[in-house]
Amino acid sequence: MSLMLWFDGRLGPQDQLAAPLTTHALHYGTAVFEGIRSYATPDGAAVFRLDDHLERMRRGAEALGMEFDVARAAAATIAVLRANHHRDAYVRPLLWCGTGGLGLDVAPLTRHLMVASLPWKPHLGERPIRLTVSPMRRNPARAMPPLKLAGGYVNAILAKREATARGYDDALFVDEAGAVVECSGVNVFLVKDGAVVSVEHADALPGITRDTVLALSGGSTRAVGLDELLDADEVFVAGTSAEVLPVAEIDGRRFGPSPVADALRAEYLRVVRGGAPQHEAWLTRVPGAHAHAA
Numbered sequence: 001m002s003l004m005l006w007f008d009g010r011l012g013p014q015d016q017l018a019a020p021l022t023t024h025a026l027h028y029g030t031a032v033f034e035g036i037r038s039y040a041t042p043d044g045a046a047v048f049r050l051d052d053h054l055e056r057m058r059r060g061a062e063a064l065g066m067e068f069d070v071a072r073a074a075a076a077t078i079a080v081l082r083a084n085h086h087r088d089a090y091v092r093p094l095l096w097c098g099t100g101g102l103g104l105d106v107a108p109l110t111r112h113l114m115v116a117s118l119p120w121k122p123h124l125g126e127r128p129i130r131l132t133v134s135p136m137r138r139n140p141a142r143a144m145p146p147l148k149l150a151g152g153y154v155n156a157i158l159a160k161r162e163a164t165a166r167g168y169d170d171a172l173f174v175d176e177a178g179a180v181v182e183c184s185g186v187n188v189f190l191v192k193d194g195a196v197v198s199v200e201h202a203d204a205l206p207g208i209t210r211d212t213v214l215a216l217s218g219g220s221t222r223a224v225g226l227d228e229l230l231d232a233d234e235v236f237v238a239g240t241s242a243e244v245l246p247v248a249e250i251d252g253r254r255f256g257p258s259p260v261a262d263a264l265r266a267e268y269l270r271v272v273r274g275g276a277p278q279h280e281a282w283l284t285r286v287p288g289a290h291a292h293a294a
Helices: 024-028 050-063 070-084 150-165 208-217 226-230 259-272 277-282
Strands: 004-007 010-013 031-033 036-041 044-048 089-097 111-118 129-133 170-174 180-183 187-192 195-199 220-222 234-239 243-250 283-285
Touching: 004 070, 010 070, 024 089, 031 050, 031 150, 044 070, 050 070, 050 089, 050 208, 070 089, 070 111, 070 283, 150 170, 180 187, 180 195, 187 208, 187 226, 187 259, 195 208, 208 234, 208 243, 208 259, 234 259, 243 259, 259 277, 277 283
Parallel strands: 129 170, 129 243, 195 220
Antiparallel strands: 004 010, 004 111, 031 089, 036 044, 036 089, 044 283, 089 111, 170 180, 187 195, 187 234, 234 243
16 A cells, blocks of 8 residues: 655645656755654554654745745644554655746745655664764855755765765764764764763754753753763764664774663653653644554
8 A cells, every 4th residue: 555645735645646857856955854753652643742843844944935834734744644544653744846947046936845654663773873983074054054954964865875885874973173063863962970961063953852862861962072972981872763872882982881871762762652741742642543553
């Protein structure tokens, strides 16, 4: 059975929906997206921090001069999860510039919105990962704002390709001064003497999972140099797809057990699956999504 997508106001099978080959976003990456997770809970499907994700998407749309209706996208998310009978799923809303020309002025172009839901497993797996410092640099915020703009992710794709070609799981970006930025698609944390520190950098995406982990841990945020990261007791990463995952190694520097990261991972998974009533406000329940879990 073909997955159902929501596209410009209607639901339809993905193999019956299409965009023209002259779509501007196909040529220039003029699109904004989000990566959102839905989880199975004892009371059915629930989307984690949906409003926060869509508000960040609205800011990305604003950067490209596009209007974005948060309420409409939220309703579309619920509709597509119900149509696909998904509980554990990845949700991908995408707003893009369509047809009307292939110049660099996006003002006259059509606008389109789709929302898809897909069965999903964490893209970095569930075991501690190995990182390598990338020879590339992260897009500087002065050139490309740290939002989920589609074209900007070519930078992350190239860095990850280079890292995996050398046998690592992901690339770690540092800047010219040796300050840690982030990985290709996750934020970076360290633990020293039991204290949790989230890496702060102007070029890094302000992650929603990062914000969640800070709230759960009571951790702090600040700039972190590569030397300090390598001297940490633990290092871990956090992102919507990866969730919370310990780091086993950075370029030969091996880390031992990760009790703080492991505890935060367990707490995060408890929260997203509805096991923490004090954080119920982070969950958007999906009516009717109780059966046929995918």
